[in-house]
Amino acid sequence: MSLEERPAAGGQRLERGFYDRDPIVVARELLGKRLVHASDGIEQVGRIVEVEAYLGPHDLAAHSARGRTRRTEVMFGPPGHAYVYLIYGMYSCMNVVTQPEGVASAVLLRAVEPVKNIQERTQGPGLLCKAMRIDRRLNGHDLLSDDFFIVDPVRAERFNIVKRPRIGVDYAGRWARRLLRFYIQDNPFVSKK
DNA sequence: TGCACGATGAAC
């Protein structure tokens, strides 16, 4: 049975065009979507409940603000790819690259709600990657692939979206105060109030 | 070649 036939993954897989838009729009629309990662024959599914938008080279909180380097290379690449980096020497952080090649913007996935084959906690970007077995080997991975992708839920869901400043970017001056963190209101898996 | 520090999380 192929992955796309498995019921847990559900709904419609997001296509390239979904990611080829403003990161703020992509961030808001990623809420409620299902992140699917298949490894070692195990398909894990998490419902995205918290995200942050990183707008590009002018956004001082974004890694791409320091220019194009080996680490940030995939942020400058085409949309719909995973930007996974190591933070504090011990946690991986998972981002989705947005906008056309050459525009270095992305959306950080901060928390998911366990849907399938997830035992560990998932509230926070580091924990979410640990629980879903996401590490830097997936950096640059195409999210239109068969083992790592995002799908719409089978049934449409209604929820309110909360806007807050991003976490851990106090060094970014006025950019730190912008409301670029989005999460599903009252969801217990959101990392921080 | 060296070094300060981070889009974190947990313990104290």
Add this chain to the structure above:
DNA sequence: TTCATCGTGCAC
């Protein structure tokens, strides 16, 4: 508030 832990980016 402190610490674990190490790749990255930039200074020297």
